Amino acid sequence: MTLLARLTPGARAALLVIAVGALCMALDRSANWLPGWPDALTLPMTQWVGDGLEWVFDLIRPGVRLISALLEYPMAGVNWLLTETPWPLVLGATVALAWYAGGLSMAALASVGLGFVLISGYWVEGMNTLALVFVSVPLALILGLLIGIWSNESPRARPWIEATLDLMQTVPTFAYLTPLLLLFGFGPVVGLIASAIYAAPPMARNTALGLQRVEAEVKEAGIMAGATRAQQLIQVEIPAASTQIMIGVNQALMAALSMVIIAAVIGGFDDIGWEVLLTMRQANFGQSLLAGLVIVVFAIIIDRISARMATSGQRFDLRISWIILGVSVVAAIAAWALLPPPGDFALLAPTVEAVDSGLSQFTRGAGATLDSIKNNAMFYGLLPLRIGLDSAVLPFTWGFSWTPGMSWIYYGVAGLIGLGVALTGRITLGASLVILAGVFETGISELPWPVVFVGVGALAWVSGGWKLTRLVVILLLFIAIAGLWERALLSLYLCGAAVLICAVVGGLLGLLSAVSATAWAVIRPVCDMLQTIPLFVFLIPVLMFFQIGEFSALLAIIAYAIVPMIRYTRHGLVTTPAELLEAATSSGATKWQTMKEVRAPYAAPTILLGLNQTILYAFAMLVIAALIGTTGLGQSIYIALGSANVGLGIVAGAAMAILALIADRIVQGFAEERRRALGL
Incomplete structure (x- = not known):
């Protein structure tokens, strides 16, 4: 053999x-068709x-x-019904439904939530x-x-x-x-x-x-x-x-x-x-945050009531719901002439002004620190990942220039480390370290297209065999032939950076949640809230502190995409069969050894599914992040929307879907392989 x-x-x-x-490195100087798709x-x-x-x-x-004309009638009718119905009646009907679905706690949630919408001054916009x-x-x-x-x-x-x-x-x-x-x-x-x-x-x-x-x-x-x-x-x-x-x-x-x-x-x-x-x-972040909170309130109320009705067969006393509704009808009729328009309830205007004032003071005082965080992340992390060390290392940022000699030394050290790891029997890990070093030196957006085709195709072959490899290569070929190769690599770079951070931070938080019930009691409501918030709202806090740019987009993507990684990691680790844990304990394994040798391998398929969901979430948020200054396919889709360029919108959207689909199939393939290895 x-x-x-x-x-x-x-x-x-x-x-x-x-x-x-x-x-490709050897041919770089003589083959001008290698850096980008011809x-x-x-x-x-x-x-x-x-x-x-x-x-x-x-x-x-x-x-x-x-x-379209026919649909305007029911839409106008529902809109008129919600905006013209006195607010006590809308609030009472919602609270009555919430009581029937979830009892006192759900009714309190609905009343407080809609009360907040009312005093925000956004009642009419919310009803629309x-x-x-x-x-x-x-x-x-x-x-x-x-x-x-x-x-x-x-x-x-x-x-x-x-x-x-x-x-x-x-x-x-x-x-x-x-x-x-x-x-x-x-x-x-x-x-x-x-x-x-x-x-x-x-x-x-x-x-x-x-x-x-x-x-x-x-x-x-x-x-x-x-x-x-x-x-x-x-x-x-x-x-x-x-x-x-x-x-x-x-x-x-x-x-x-x-x-x-x-x-x-x-x-x-x-x-x-x-x-x-x-x-x-308009950079009116106090008002933007208030409007965003109204969206969050609607999302939480709709999610909690519908989820309770979907997953729980318990229903509460319908008579109390009728009483709540009746009281709201009486209140609406009795105070019909006295009720001011809902928009006049803007009681939070002073709070909004205070938030804007406080934010202005904070950014003036901490502006240098915030800029330092953003610039350091860009210069020493994102930029090298995007265009490579050979282009990102400059006297302005790093204090010196990257030279070809440094590239040879860099690759030599990476090769020696990879060889040392390979000699221990972990050849795949050693070779992978060399590949990652090459990606960081060259930059994702500057990778030669043959390397990307072969790299992704090889990953697909390991994950799902030749059938998946053919599919992946054909889909990548579509992106390249469509003229979207460079923009696809830019999307891949930012999404990859976000997913990497989500995998590390989310995995650690999931591990902490698995071993500590107290930590999970704190982390779980945060995850619930993040999964309820519509994508749009994630842009508001990052813009408040870091303004427009790729770093803000990265933070928004991470905030949206990290939750599946946390949840699936914890779920995989806490669902290890009791007999496996008993066998490890009886053999004298410590808690750390049990986690490393038993729980983690058994949880691997579930964790990989969490990674898969994180990737899909990241791609979904990547397009929304185009609103705050990202480049790549998301920006192309947004430009197409603004110019009504249906061809660009469809093709760029298809290219983004292809990247997500490729990642989905590859990760699912690895998860399935792990399930087979575990006999699941």
């Missing part, structure tokens, strides 16, 4: 990447897609505009936002329910449906808006339709999952009773899957609220999302 055959797949893949990287191999795909979609849009626009949500959600629920039933009923169509749902959930949110803007025109209907489309996949997935999990005995009982297929589905299987379907309703509600806020970028209606965007652009 040859030496190569004795190497593990990971070692062979890593050595291949090193060989290709060394060849222009000669680029196709005007953006133009083709734009022209093709414009042709299609011209054909269907009259029918679509008719649908809820009107869009309440009209879009039924559309999403009907569409998702039908798709989920279709997936359950047609095994042949199921793979295609699941692939389409994967694509819909990985396509950036902004990419939905560009074609819809051209189809439906300017106005709130675009937000409504985008919200319904974006919220349908969670409903479809949970419907299909719930129907697939209905026990065979339940299905057989329906058949034995002589039910037709339609009767069995409607009267037996859907009720049996109701818990999972209600989880889909909860997720659809949250997705719709998030998308409505994002749709405010195109303007056209006076809602909370537009208020956040407008005040952020």
